[in-house]
Amino acid sequence: MFLVNKSGEVKSEAVKVSVDKNGFDANGRMVAYFGSPVMDGTLDEIWNNAQAVIPKYVTGSEDTSATFKALWDDNALYILAIVKDKYLSVKPEAPYMQDSLEVFLDENNDKSEEYGIDDLHFRVNYENYQTVDNGNVEQFYTCSHIVEDGYIIEVRIALKSKPVNGKVLGIELQINDAKETERVGTISVFDSTGNAWKDTSKFGEILLTGRTESSVTGLNPYDLLNLIKSTKKLNFTLYKNSQIVTDAMNMAEKLLAGKNVTQMQIVEQYSAIIEAIDKLEMTEEAANDKYFKPVPYEYRANSTKQGTIETLEYTAVNLENGTDVKRLNVYLPYGYDESKVSKKYNVIYLMHGGGENENLIFGGPGKNKDLKKILDNMIEKGDIEPLIVVTPSFYGGKNDVALFHEELIHTVVPLIEGKYHTYAASTEDRDLKASREHRAFGGFSMGSVTTWYIFIHCLDYFKYFMPLSGDCWVYGQKAGSSKPSETAEYLSKAAKEAGYKPQDYYLFCATGNLDIAYPNLKPQVDAMKQLKESFIYSSDTSKGNFYFIVAEGGTHAWNWVNQYIYDILPDLFK
Template sequence: MQVISSNVLNDKKATQQQFDEQAASIRNAIAKLEMTEEAANEKYFKAVPDAYRTESDQPGTIESLTYKAPNLTNGMDDKKLHVYLPHGYDPSDSNKKYNVLYLMHGGGENEDLIFGGPGQSKELKKILDNMIAKGDIEPLIVVTPTFYGGKNDTALFHEELISNIVPLVETKYHTYAKSASLDDLKASRAHRAFGGFSMGSVTTWYTFIHNLDYFKYYMPLSGDSWVLGQGAGGSKPKETAEYLAKVAKDAGYKPQDYYIFSATGDLDIAYPNLKPQIDTMKKLTDSFIYSSDTKKGNFYFIVGDGGTHAWNWVNQYIYDILPDLFQ
């Protein structure tokens, strides 16, 4: 096909009809090409359109909540978090329910990093506003807490998350949780997601391990699981993947009962540890079914070409993953 087309292009006597016939032939041949199953299963990185980084004419709002959390010295720490409410959220309309994404910052950052606070409009807020306004995703609530303070440990944050944060948020706002009881939080798990960047990704894996009863969707970005030690996703990928699979099996969940959408860049410092863990998870098909189609699988991994360990990349991974949450 390429040789024939090249001959036509190089033939100075070629007619427009010949060009059109060759173009039609090429289009027909391309249409018959089929992706391999492996290629079709991949979730490919898509950059955020520039228009999504501009202010939307339907902006959401940011609110802050304060609460107390137990620390390791038998005391209580004062903490805060921020809540993104989509455009049109009406506190008086209890009939409209919202899914909730809990999104964690990275190491050395805090709860102000992602959204800033009331009145601010950082990049991710603009992306969310535009995705909702353009119908890419259903309106949702996004919560940005911090693992600093309290027990001050990503491995222990899951306790504060389910004892303090989720009950606070989901009884104040219109969510699918009927109450703050553990039974009601379990019953509404399909409407709850947890994700995070870097150390927030480490926190996400711990949330999967400890709070699988309360969250159906997980978004670990640029960070492996440290349940078997720091960087164990790279140094102990088989053991780490098997540990994660066992968590789900022991809890009685089947693959369609939970979803893991992970991402990083190939130049990200987290890539060498995260990719071996992901590659091993792919082999455990009784727990992790790899596919970009959420009707076929429960797990995928996006790799950003040239992506580094930075929020300007992470915001784009979130943009790519958000449409697959709460399906």
């Protein structure tokens, strides 16, 4: 236990904001007063000075209710959720279906439809289990405990920009109500549509106020506590000199357990752990793995050299002996010039997940979504060569991921490579096959399932494959976990019968350890590792043709998938 100064209480001279009976001000906003609550497992009395808010929207939760409060200081926003719920459950597989609190924050309050670099989406259940769909997990510190009639959760969100009186943040707070293995309802403060998870314009607002000249921000041990927590999750067997990190953590924990701790001491211990981590040296065996690296903050900002998005329309055969009109989007890199026919481009075909469509990834012409920003920045900074990215859909046509390869090879690839400057000399079958080393296919979730089918059926046309958060369903749904060895053998056989050796194709897989797909994909990957005649596992593409990235804390969300793509892109088209 550590002792901290409970300074930072709301002073008597702070002006109170008038609110309605539900706690909202005249503009319909939540109100947060200045104060630094101590988060140590018991509620700080300073919460008595915070304005309570009753949520506006309740769906399906007849016997569950919630009240929220908020405070802020010079470093962070604090949220208190008091939930009355007699029936608690963490049995649902998906974290958002468990009894939990979800926090959505738009720090710039720009209400962009898509999540930007300032936007956060975080979740914590009543057992204090955290998952993050958008944002850095180390921005969040939480305390959860069960009470007689429900549970209480405290959340601290470290802010990126300095908060001041009068600042307005975009915010949404949601309680997920579970019974047994299902989510039966939600309670939301502002969003009546249930779409805050994908659209920040659905957020409400919170006003920061109450800071006076005499106000003082309390001690902040939380960033250090989060760093210690995340560092303890490192696999220390991977390093030759892990003792330097454990020694630094022990020193930090000893400090926090003492008395009269100062902020300067906390900062020094934080820096000491970071320095120790930077000095870690991997063992030779550990270096064989490919490790997740988050996208740098600046890569999610607008590039000065932006590519463009085009939409193409085509006709696809369906299962009713007819045709469907379908669309796909095409990312063209900055500098693409139709008149410069001698300049050739590699192509990635990238598939969305279930319930999504061709617009999910890029949005369409004129849009500048997250993956486009990442691509623009990677190309501008020289991380990758300029390339074309195509986003089709498995919906429509034969409407089956197991059959999409037919539409891909007979319609989509010829459409793209007959129109744009690719390495295919023509759209004749022989020329498409001859240019396979300049073509990749990848996808997320059901798009990952599609990718495994493309591997099985289209090795003649593709050299690189990116299955992201989804296993192979050739033996049925979740066969990656129920039949991992059989699935691996089938994939191996497909490559051998197509006449390809390991150096002729590459499989770059990825998911998060908190992703619902992880329990299905990992057993399949482990089984594939045993078949070295087909799958040579190595992060070094000159030594192997297969690796598996696992992101600590990664969930089943595009924020994570875009980062997997960022990590994999430099290994394509070598």
